Amino acid sequence: METFDYIVVGAGSAGCVVANRLTENTQHRVLVLEAGGTDRTFWIRVPIGYGRTFTDPKVNWMYEAQPDAGLNNRSAFWPRGKVMGGSGSINALVYMRGLPNDYDDWAAEGNAGWDWNSIKPIFSRIEDSGTVDGHSTGKLHVTDVSEMAHPLCKRYLQACDLLGYKFTKDFNGAHPEGVGIYRILTRHGFRESTSIRYLRPALSRPNLTLRTKVRVTRLTFEGQRVVGVIYRDAAGAQIEVRATRSVVLSGGAINSPQLLQLSGIGPKELLEKHQIPVVLNAPAVGRNLQDHLSISYFYRSKVPTLNNELASWLGKLKAGIRYVLTRTGPLSMSVNQGGGFIRSDANQPTPNLQLYFNPASYTTSLGLGRKLMNPDPFAAFLLSFNACRPTSRGHLEIQSADPWVAPAIYPNSLSTDKDIADVMAGIKLLRQLANAQPLAEIINGEILPGSEKQSDEELLEDFRARASTVYHPTCTCKMGPDPLTSVVDQRLRVHGIEGLRIIDASVFPTVTSGNTNAPTILVAEKGAQMLLEDVA
């Protein structure tokens, strides 16, 4: 049987980092197993291609959550990357470290070493661009696109200013609170990812083996120690491989807990229900799920928006030519341009709302995926928000012992009073922004939800009817000291099991205030460092 020192399951945002860092030491033989295929495709490299990969089953697991009572029993679409680079190859590119208190809260839950002061230096290994509080020397290029932002973003920032929300140059700098323009993960107009900057350069090392289009279906054990994995290759063959030091799960917040449960690590009753031999009764596997929920308010505009540039074929052609010749323009950008980390009222201890200003709109294709290249054929834009730190917790569980059956995801949205209070504050703020003069003077009516909806009840009902995930599931293999309520310890070792770590977004104790890619990459850098320190 083939034997390696480490086996990494999943070459996503986190797995690519782990693969690179482990193989820097030439003594380590590392195998990376990835269910998806290559990320060398046009729609992955071009930022606007996010609109295509969003619903492309060739690169996307295309999960569907269970009917969610908090969202009028709607079943939400949950895309996840199934390709080299994982969700980092199909995401909206926004780069947000999160707020210092996010990490301080992780440490306060009993996870020593994860506080902001301890983890902050790690970002300089990740980012290669200077930020306002220092110059970094890492691998990923974080691009400041403020010069390219659509002119309407200026009005958005002026409206925020009128309401007292001040400009910040860099959400990742010394002053993350405020409103500004999102920085994105691109280089020379192309998508930047951990696959491109961490995994690919490491592939020339003789001690790294990557196998794509292979699906890990089970962990193998000797007693309570994980000794390897079983996977299916593209031809359907079942192959077993061994790891002498450690197996690392980097399958993401849906697939890592699924694989644990399929392998007999999970809530005992669930495993018994599916006749899976119990290796360890681990009640927290799949629990604690957190995500960000967002809603968009759509406005007709009296002045041109991005719709005017992209809706017609001629406009598309022009944008395409500009992109090919200069690697700039709307095709090189994220859909999210204006942003914000703000407190809805002075009593909030830290920013409780994240804002988005998008100088385009897609009401004519609502429900049809992300038709970013086909915006509405009239001038319009949208304002959105999500609560930074929701307190609702959902869960996921396998529906079958068959690894090809997707797990059932129960988001349990809006199940706490705090989350409803944040939603009401966010809705009111969007309306206040739209009523502030710099935006009000160019608005030609609210398309959605529509100005006839005014009462709290109507607006909350509209939120339940239209809100959607912003694709940030986390915490399903939560890090913490107590094996009853968490899955991994502060060094990301699975409680009660030897030879097994989890390094991906599933280990967050709580969701960070902003987008989750940068924090996941941080977890991967720190996780890899700990693997190297502890000879597992």
Ligand SMILES: Cc1cc2nc3c(=O)[nH]c(=O)nc-3n(C[C@H](O)[C@H](O)[C@H](O)COP(=O)(O)OP(=O)(O)OC[C@H]3O[C@@H](n4cnc5c(N)ncnc54)[C@H](O)[C@@H]3O)c2cc1C
């Ligand atoms: C549509 C979308 C938009 C987003 N927008 C943003 C954004 O703008 N900014 C931001 O910061 N974050 C964004 N995110 C979230 C961010 O991309 C994720 O939080 C992050 O990529 C998670 O990294 P991960 O390593 O935990 O998992 P992933 O990157 O999802 O990696 C998991 C990998 O494991 C593989 N895998 C899973 N199971 C198996 C198995 N059994 N065998 C073999 N391989 C397996 C998967 O195929 C995948 O490649 C977005 C996500 C999505 C889906």
